[in-house]
Amino acid sequence: MIITKQKPLEDIIEMVAKYKHLFYVGCGQCSTQCQTGGEWEIEELSRLLEEEGHRTSGSTVVYAPCHELDTKRHFRKHKEQLARTDAVIVMSCGAGVQSAVEGTDLPVFPSNDSLFLGNSQRHMHFEEKCSTCGECVLQWTGGICPVTRCPKGLLNGPCGGTNHGKCEVDSDRPCAWTLIYERLESLGELDMFRKIQPPKNYAAVKRPGLMREEVR
Numbered sequence: 001m002i003i004t005k006q007k008p009l010e011d012i013i014e015m016v017a018k019y020k021h022l023f024y025v026g027c028g029q030c031s032t033q034c035q036t037g038g039e040w041e042i043e044e045l046s047r048l049l050e051e052e053g054h055r056t057s058g059s060t061v062v063y064a065p066c067h068e069l070d071t072k073r074h075f076r077k078h079k080e081q082l083a084r085t086d087a088v089i090v091m092s093c094g095a096g097v098q099s100a101v102e103g104t105d106l107p108v109f110p111s112n113d114s115l116f117l118g119n120s121q122r123h124m125h126f127e128e129k130c131s132t133c134g135e136c137v138l139q140w141t142g143g144i145c146p147v148t149r150c151p152k153g154l155l156n157g158p159c160g161g162t163n164h165g166k167c168e169v170d171s172d173r174p175c176a177w178t179l180i181y182e183r184l185e186s187l188g189e190l191d192m193f194r195k196i197q198p199p200k201n202y203a204a205v206k207r208p209g210l211m212r213e214e215v216r
């Protein structure tokens with residue numbers, strides 16, 4: 001899921017200052033889990049902005065606003081409310097905000113900052129474990145990603161700084177390469193650890209990412 005945090009309220013107030021009637025789009029998936037774009041957060045933000053003199057023309061929670069067709073469908077469904085709207089606030093990741101831009105000619109504003117692709121471990125505990133590098137190496141590393149979880153992104157580790165299983169960059173975190181060693185050892189696959197891996201092809205995925213495949 002995409003991890004988000006809400007922008008400071010004063011920034012949101014400033015970005016919509018000249019728009020009276022606001023329509024809110026929430027996200028039923030990632031941003032609901034991050035508490036940045038569910039029903040409750042929409043209610044809270046609209047209440048705070050009403051205290052600043054704004055009016056709420058309506059709101060909707062799209063299951064996953066990164067789904068452009070679904071987001072457009074929500075805009076069609078709420079077209080009467082949107083006809084009375086001056087600006088749209090999207091409470092999702094940046095992908096959802098840009099879906100909304102495809103679905104309306106109204107000004108669209110983000111209430112959140114998008115942080116990373118995160119694993120959800122428990123309520124409001126998220127950890128980045130994959131940074132979508134385009135050329136996965138988990139087959140060599142016991143399923144633990146050194147590209148993301150080692151701050152240096154080493155493909156052959158550990159570095160000289162690993163300290164009793166902790167990372168030298170952040171001693172609160174485990175050294176990813178120690179985790180890889182322990183995992184491969186438990187799997188009886190330490191030969192994999194001894195193999196020198198070639199340099200990574202960082203051009204494996206071009207940004208911005210794009211995939212256009214024939215539907216089967």
Ligand code: SF4
Pocket residue numbers: 129130131132133134135136137138145146147148
């Ligand atoms: S190597 Fe790491 S960053 Fe790349 S795709 Fe695999 S898990 Fe994701």
Ligand code: SF4
Pocket residue numbers: 149150151152153154157158159160161162163166167168169170174175176177178
């Ligand atoms: S201590 Fe481990 S995780 Fe930290 S930078 Fe070195 S190899 Fe990477």
